[in-house]
Amino acid sequence: xxxxxxxCVAQKWSPGIGDPTILGWSTVLAxxxxxxxxxxAARVKKEVQxxxxxxxxxxxxxxxxxxxxxxxxxxxxxxxKCLAKAQGWYNQRRTIQVEAIYGIIAAAVALGLALGxxxxxxxxxxxxxxxxxxxxxxxxxxxxxxxxxxDQLITSHIAGLRLNGVFELTGIGLIGLxxxxxxxxxxx
Numbered sequence: 001x002x003x004x005x006x007x008c009v010a011q012k013w014s015p016g017i018g019d020p021t022i023l024g025w026s027t028v029l030a031x032x033x034x035x036x037x038x039x040x041a042a043r044v045k046k047e048v049q050x051x052x053x054x055x056x057x058x059x060x061x062x063x064x065x066x067x068x069x070x071x072x073x074x075x076x077x078x079x080x081k082c083l084a085k086a087q088g089w090y091n092q093r094r095t096i097q098v099e100a101i102y103g104i105i106a107a108a109v110a111l112g113l114a115l116g117x118x119x120x121x122x123x124x125x126x127x128x129x130x131x132x133x134x135x136x137x138x139x140x141x142x143x144x145x146x147x148x149x150x151d152q153l154i155t156s157h158i159a160g161l162r163l164n165g166v167f168e169l170t171g172i173g174l175i176g177l178x179x180x181x182x183x184x185x186x187x188x
Contacts, residue, residue: 008082031062034061035058038058050125053122057133060133101142126182128174132173132176
């Protein structure tokens with residue numbers, strides 16, 4: 001199916017610099033710096049679960065660093081639009097987008113509970129990073145769905161900053177603060 005969708009997706013998306021603004025490049029830098037902080041946090045404490053957690057977060061952040069400028073979620077959005085048109089349900093896309101958002105929320109809650117159970121011994125040491133990860137993943141997933149009303153909300157401005165930048169940098173910042181806390185607490 002993807003092979004037949006390629007021409008349609010290629011019309012709507014092409015790889016390139018996704019956000020060539022100061023905020024965009026600052027966000028790329030923030031992703032990379034926090035990725036490095038997570039690697040440092042994984043190495044500073046000889047606790048296996050903390051190492052697994054922060055290495056996993058570092059891998060996610062490295063992918064998001066690359067994705068921020070390649071705009072890969074826009075390719076996913078283009079694929080969804082092409083698929084909806086090809087299968088004849090494009091006019092019902094809003095209903096499906098809303099259902100997808102509810103599904104994402106449910107999946108995020110389930111994932112959060114599963115991670116909470118798995119990491120229950122170290123919960124007090126990683127809860128801030130988990131919150132930051134939830135903000136990031138929720139924001140990215142909803143942005144990828146390209147739900148018009150959500151797009152209007154997250155592209156609005158507060159105090160001169162686009163709300164999508166605020167959401168993204170808040171998630172990154174929470175993860176970074178948690179990594180710094182682990183580094184500071186266990187390196188002394």
